[in-house]
């Protein structure tokens with residue numbers, strides 16, 4: 001199975017994935033890294049690891065649909081079987097999601113559905129919850145909404161600061177995501193179990 005990672009920023013999750021793949025802890029091949037931001041450090045990480053990377057500039061396209069089409073074309077060129085989002089800061093269009101049905105996953109730094117959005121760690125910390133964590137989920141058209149695949153809790157202790165909490169959450173992300181990607185690639189996860197309430 002071939003997969004691509006879509007990024008926008010630092011790429012610490014990408015780094016964890018690269019290292020896990022090298023150590024043969026991921027039973028699939030990372031064939032392409034796509035960024036929507038030229039300055040994303042994730043692109044440097046991919047380059048350093050010898051993984052093909054491409055920056056696709058959203059400003060070159062009139063709308064989201066045509067940007068997504070350009071990304072899709074790159075993924076098809078690289079024979080990608082599934083897509084991993086790792087700090088990718090864009091909402092995908094329906095056409096993109098339909099091109100990879102149940103084959104796009106994302107990681108989010110909270111126990112969804114709590115604390116959706118771009119500031120989940122900070123929001124959980126300031127809310128004062130005692131437990132937060134990490135969620136890996138399928139991607140749909142809504143933000144941080146798709147079916148949950150895996151979750152791991154992280155306790156917030158009285159002595160935690162926002163910084164120590166961030167460190168703990170990222171450490172869990174970097175362990176959990178490669179594990180789940182590997183299981184996902186091998187078809188070992190049960191998907192399609194979310195039921196609508198009557």
Ligand code: GRF
Pocket residue numbers: 009010011012013014042086087088107108109173
């Ligand atoms: C991670 O916390 C991830 O959960 C969220 O965005 C952050 C990306 O960090 N979706 P990095 O770019 O992998 O370092």
